[in-house]
Amino acid sequence: MLEAIRCPNGHVHQPPHPRCPDCGERPTDRVDLADRIGTIVTWTSATATPPGVREPNSLAIVEFDLGTSEVVTTENEGSEGGTVRTIGGLTTREIAIGDRVRPVYVEELRDPEAGIREPTSQDWSGYRFEPI
């Protein structure tokens, strides 16, 4: 699941926060972005990456339009619109702003043992994006 939150005022955010960053309300709904199609807002390809990270590391900010974005499965039907952005790796450097992409699940995005962050303090799985 690529989890986002929606608050009673309709603000959608990814990643989840205990309170809505826009209005301070407690979120009431979860939205799964994993089966949706998004659009590249911007991207980069970084060299000189930190320990345990692939090199080069291509990354993008991806926007999902919840009102119109294609839903691959039926589970997400009934969403109430709005847009939400996320960030993640790319499966390729052949990409441009405006390209449409889909999330691809990766079990371990970087080596949890190699960096400064305590390995058991966080999740290391997630989604990269591939062009469609």
Add this chain to the structure above:
Amino acid sequence: MTVCIIGASMTEFGRRDAWIRGLLAEAGSDCLDSSEVAPEAVEHLLVSNMASGEFEGQTGIMNALAHDLGLHPAYAERVDQTSASGGAGVYSAWQSIASGASEMTLLVGGERMTHRSTAEATDVIASITHPVEYKHGLTLPSFAGLTARRYLHQYDAPRESLARVAVKNHANGTDNPHAQFRKEITIEEAMESPIVADPLRLYDFCPITDGSAALLFCSEEVAKSYTDEYVRIAGVSGATDTHVVHERDDPTTMGGVRESSKQAYERSGYDPDDVDIAELHDMFTILEFLQFEDLGFAEKGRAWKAIEDGRTERDGDLPVNTSGGLKSKGHPLGASGVAQVYELVQQLLGAAGPRQVGAEVGLACNVGGFGNCVTTTIVEGP
């Protein structure tokens, strides 16, 4: 109460033999000497530093420095606002004097970084990120690459305009005896340097640096009992933006710059047109554009044109980073915001040597994280 700065110092920036305690003591001791204030007069000591524990395994550095400078029993506190720790220290020092809690406050910022590899130092700094960013290997340089690409796309700006920032700041740095790099570069060299975070290249980034800087604060009444050579803090403020960078509505706008400067302008009574000189946080060239716009010096999407027109050169109408900026001076994290104000003090007191420009009002903008926390300081001359 008007808060003044009566002493200022900075160490040589670059690759240094001294470790964090030695660097802080060097700047702190020089600052006391510069104002002829005795150690026992200092009531509060603030130490701006991001990560001495992570870089060096030395924590509690405010107590170490209080002891090393003979300041105890002065109250001592470490100020951490990541890359903006120095500016945060200026804000805290202002509060300590303005509230009446302290009659004399010494602020020392510093960082020791060069003993780490680039990959390790990048990881220490990237540890500020949210887990969803960290797991993808996001780093501060990669945020800069993402933002630069969006900026060039959104405003149809030429890639060369970013190189001009590096060329200008390197040229300014050649006249700064404290700078890490004192070497001019050309647009061609900048445009052909290795890619670090596409579309940004090596010369779009500041180096990894050791160094320290210090400032001494008191009321104007106390200042006058020591010297005629002091500057006044006209307004200072700080603000935060989202921790998670991609959650911002517009990736090319820094909300923390807008909010902190709005309040600093209000407190000072000045507006952007009144500012004669600015020290901006050019950790990456693209940041000089974003701050220039969000501080109100140019319309959104037009900073690149101001740089191309020469407005920010030393002989322009608003010189930016006469010190050489973080780009050529270097960026010892906790020291940088303090060193920005050090440069403004030199300029406002007419002590900047070959870098001297005519200025009565100066502004410093110190950016933490990728705009996660920002301070703006406006100072005026005697």
